[in-house]
Amino acid sequence: MTEVDRKKPFSSLEKDLFLNIIQKYDTILTSKQTNATSALKKKQSWEKIAEEFNESSIVTQKASTKQLIKLWYNMKAKARESKTKENIRHLTGGGPSVVDMDSIDSKVMDIDKNILTNIAVDIDSDIDGNIVLLGDSNNEAWCKTAEETIQVSQEEKEINFKTPIKKSYDNLRSNKIDTLKCKILEEELEFKKKMHEEELKMKILEREHKENLFKIEMQIKLKELEKHYQE
Template sequence: MESKKHVFTPMEKKCFLDIIKKYRTVVENKETDGASLRIKNETWSKISAEYNASPHASSQATTKQLRRLWMNLKQRRREALKKEREHRLATGEGSTISDATFDSDIAKVEPAFGMDTDIDSDTVLATTIAQTQQTALAGQRQTDSILEGGDEDRQMRAEKHEMEMKILHYQLREAKAKAELAELILKQKKLCCSDLTS
């Protein structure tokens, strides 16, 4: 009897992502008509068969488990992007966090926040899966390079934000030190004035 819960190792996740990249146009197709769903289900069966045949798979995973893994990976990526954006927009004092972790393999398959893939779903219905993958190859390469550039830009923005937060932190410390110094000087002057009048 199969266990309902399957804990995937990082190597298994990497293997799964390598497999799903080949089928991204079908897996991320937003159409819900019968033909699209049939093609999508057949594709998930192929993904499951490829994954289970892989030497990196420590145990067999069902199609349902792999679909759930894919949904969880996409959700974690969205949450990481959201956290990174919130961190970038954060102001004030507090601890700085490093750039949220991004899996570039997921970024290559699932674009961020509602951006549809570059293949129209009608193309998937009109052609076979193999033909669709061949026609999508050029667009996928372009999308991959754009997404990789986006990750580099995101990393640079995060580093810049972290440096700005450090500068603000040091400026705040400097301002506090100056205020304390001014307070000490004022106390000294009061003591001197009170000694002179006594």
């Protein structure tokens, strides 16, 4: 199939079609194996994906295999970024209601489960706001008799939040968020590294394919010359 260079941006319908096709080959494309057999299967899968995509009546302009591979990487990067923002917003307590993940992002995440590894962050009792405040026998927040139930009023909690306990809570929360951001950055760098490795493998396979075609063409021409001289 002759490779073409698409000029128009991909529409939402085309992206949805593309993901539907990708799903048929998700086991191969998301495989973590790096051997030659796996790389060849991925190359063949991408050729089939491009062929099926370009044959669809939904497609307004054909795209090359390279362009579709780049589209897939871009869609994964966008889904990863949206999910990361959503996770950070939930951890930091929200803010204005914002829709980070759209239907395309969700579909991409469903296809490739390795896009964003779940990061486990330990949330201590004081992180979620349920702080237990302690006092001595002279503290008015405590009942003066051993028989009565010990309770702390909401008003006294708010006062105690202004003490170093509140400062410690803020520092701990900030450290948790910084740790999460560092882990996300490390995963982002690892993700980009894998993308770069995949691109290099595709280029190597493409070059080997061209070399093999050139050898075959040379063999055909040599046979034609031999036949010509024999005549």
